[in-house]
Amino acid sequence: MAYESIKTELNGLFENAGDSFGMLVLELAAENLLPLVTRLKEEFGFALFLDVTAVDYPERQPRFEVVYHFYAVKHNKRLRLRTRVPEADPTVATLTRLYGSANFMEREVHEMYGIKFAGNKDLRPILLYEGFVGHPLRKDYPIDREQPLVEYRTSG
């Protein structure tokens, strides 16, 4: 399997194809994510869902970019997917039905960026705590804003 066959066979499901240090990068609309990843997994052997994260561009429309990394174990190929979601409705489909690893990683992206993963039933905070206000990895969250779970003790 070469990158070329992915590009020709999945044509229409993505908008743009690029290359990043030898890795195929596909840009796609959020609604095509689930059909594309399903085919990547079933037809192209992308069995390992490596990573998902988001990047915040406050001045751009749509504001958030959600970035996925996959690995095709048999073919020894890696792939990156990028999709954009707006601040008003930052929703992408969950991949938990395809990959168990999506569970924890989507929870992290949800609490850090406020990206909603439609269909993921367990979006509890994972690195933060219940009741944390805001999304700390958004660019408009100041680095020095503190939200201690237990009030600091002051001397005297």
Place this chain on the structure above:
Amino acid sequence: MLVNLGPSHPATHGTIQVIAELDGETVKKADIHCGYLHRGFEKQAEHHNYHKIIPYTDRLNYCSSLNNNFAYAATVEALLGIEITPRCKYLRTLLAEYNRIADHVTCIAATVMELGAMTAFLYLMTIRDYIFEHLNHLTGARLTYSYVRIGGMARDLPEGWLERLEEILKFYERYIKRIHGLLDRNRIFIDRTRNTGVLSTEQALHWGYTGPILRSTGAAIDIRKDAPYLAYDELEFEVPVGIKGDNYDRYYVRMCEMDQSVSMVRQLIKLLPDGPLNVQDHRVVLPEKERVYVETESVINHFKIIMEGIQVPAGEVYLSHEAPNGELGFYLVSDGSGRPYKLHVRGPSFLHMGGMHTLLEGYQLADVIATFGSMNMIGGECDR
């Protein structure tokens, strides 16, 4: 009945909470809570220049800081388009394998101690301490080395370092034989680890497992072989795999991997060339101190690298190294300034925790300890 293990429990090395729903002594359902060691790595990275992030990467997997250092530096160097010098390349490979031994030793030591094997623990910790003292001689720290620099290393090897390395490898071999003797056919150890926490390759991939845990299921997947980086394509080594994917296999795969690492370190001692350690590139490497004191250009060069940070061209890159725990990936987005626009870490432990409940459910409560130990959960890279 609900049993709450952690976040601070004597039998879990690392702060993590396991809420286990029991039926008798069998775990019916397990819920893993992590995040107790979260310190905002990614947020901090966006506010520091590229060199100042190096100490943060030490604290990802703090049992093998050098592996994190090198993966991070390689990511930044990829965006900069820098090719490191041959000496630096071989030295990084050597140190990565050396630190891998320390990491595996720590993992096995902690696991067997939690199962009650105090002698094996002390033998293994002795090896680890020799390695840490030795790395201390090189880097100035026992655990958090911050030894890498973008485009090179902090300093070259001290006098006699490689001779001492060979002594320690011999010491390792003598002591690891004792560990094999103490554990491999030990009835108690086998009863606790055989057929507990069994994992199939499909399951492992489904849950995003990499590294020794994935290999213990029989799949020879290793970035050092599949996409060789540094000097791995010039080395002879095997990728040890397990048969069943249970706790015993995870122990044994790590033992075999350490032997491979020792063999690689020996090959690298022979391959290590002389020559400069740092690249000749004014964008990233500090000028020599003698020149900074006498030349205006060098003072300015020094000032700009320290105050503004190195300027990394705009772009994005995902790069991963085979860390002792699995695939350690860095996803870096640069906007061309002196600080990363976004730096994301794919820590293997985080994903290992994401699927750990499947390895606990259906087994006994006491197996939680054996399984958790063999996962080698490192809070630093799990919670970042």
